């Protein structure tokens with residue numbers, strides 16, 4: 001991955017008087033003076049023109065099991081090329097990927113959309129996942145790569161905080177096949193104080209993904225003392241169930257990182273979250289924890305195991321048409337035709 005590429009002009013901004021530039025990409029809606037870089041570290045005002053800073057720059061790349069995103073109901077058992085640029089428009093004190101999401105200094109390598117598509121095809125990956133940091137503020141590169149990937153028969157996946165304005169998200173969604181959106185809490189104060197963001201745009205984006213027909217899964221990182229009360233978990237479950245009880249919800253264990261030193265999430269907390277959510281949602285999973293519940297997927301009709309997930313890799317037992325091998329009931333998975 002080293003062919004490099006020339007950055008296009010940024011999308012979703014407007015020039016202002018006195019050389020300022022107004023960014024319209026995310027709800028922060030920065031007005032940047034000449035030379036100023038946005039708090040996301042992904043866009044800068046260069047002589048009155050907004051510039052995407054990391055077009056064609058890759059800070060992390062790997063071929064992962066798709067279950068690691070996590071996506072449990074999309075192409076089970078397949079691998080996916082996973083890539084990231086530095087930067088994020090949230091500044092969560094507990095960020096588990098802070099070394100790349102919160103550092104503009106992280107070392108990058110050059111790669112064009114064509115490079116990534118070639119690599120995904122060579123690796124026989126299901127597609128490309130834009131993940132690890134925040135792909136929505138890598139907007140222009142994600143858009144251009146996803147268009148090309150779609151033309152080549154690859155799938156496009158976003159693993160995202162969902163903090164984008166609805167218009168740019170609508171521009172991107174036709175190229176996106178699946179998304180895992182991080183819903184950190186249902187508490188607006190938590191979003192404001194701990195993440196330096198706002199909750200309502202995230203809820204709106206989750207609705208937008210769902211209504212656009214993108215395969216959607218939701219992840220909640222459970223942090224002791226911050227979002228782990230029964231009432232807090234139930235409110236989040238109610239929101240997801242209100243969209244559809246068939247949306248997979250992942251509860252993930254937090255570990256102390258960056259600016260947060262709350263203790264790691266106990267296994268019992270995740271088991272409690274699972275049992276609360278399973279009353280309203282059909283598919284509830286646990287991540288970053290060793291547990292027998294919330295790991296595999298069994299047939300809702302006959303109980304036969306459909307997908308096992310030892311570690312992070314899925315082992316599919318679906319039949320050739322993606323149905324239950326025992327009773328031939330339709331499975332809940334998006335499955336390659």
Ligand code: SF4
Pocket residue numbers: 023024025026027028029030037038039040041042043089137
């Ligand atoms: S994408 Fe970055 S520059 Fe644009 S409004 Fe959001 S934080 Fe500001």
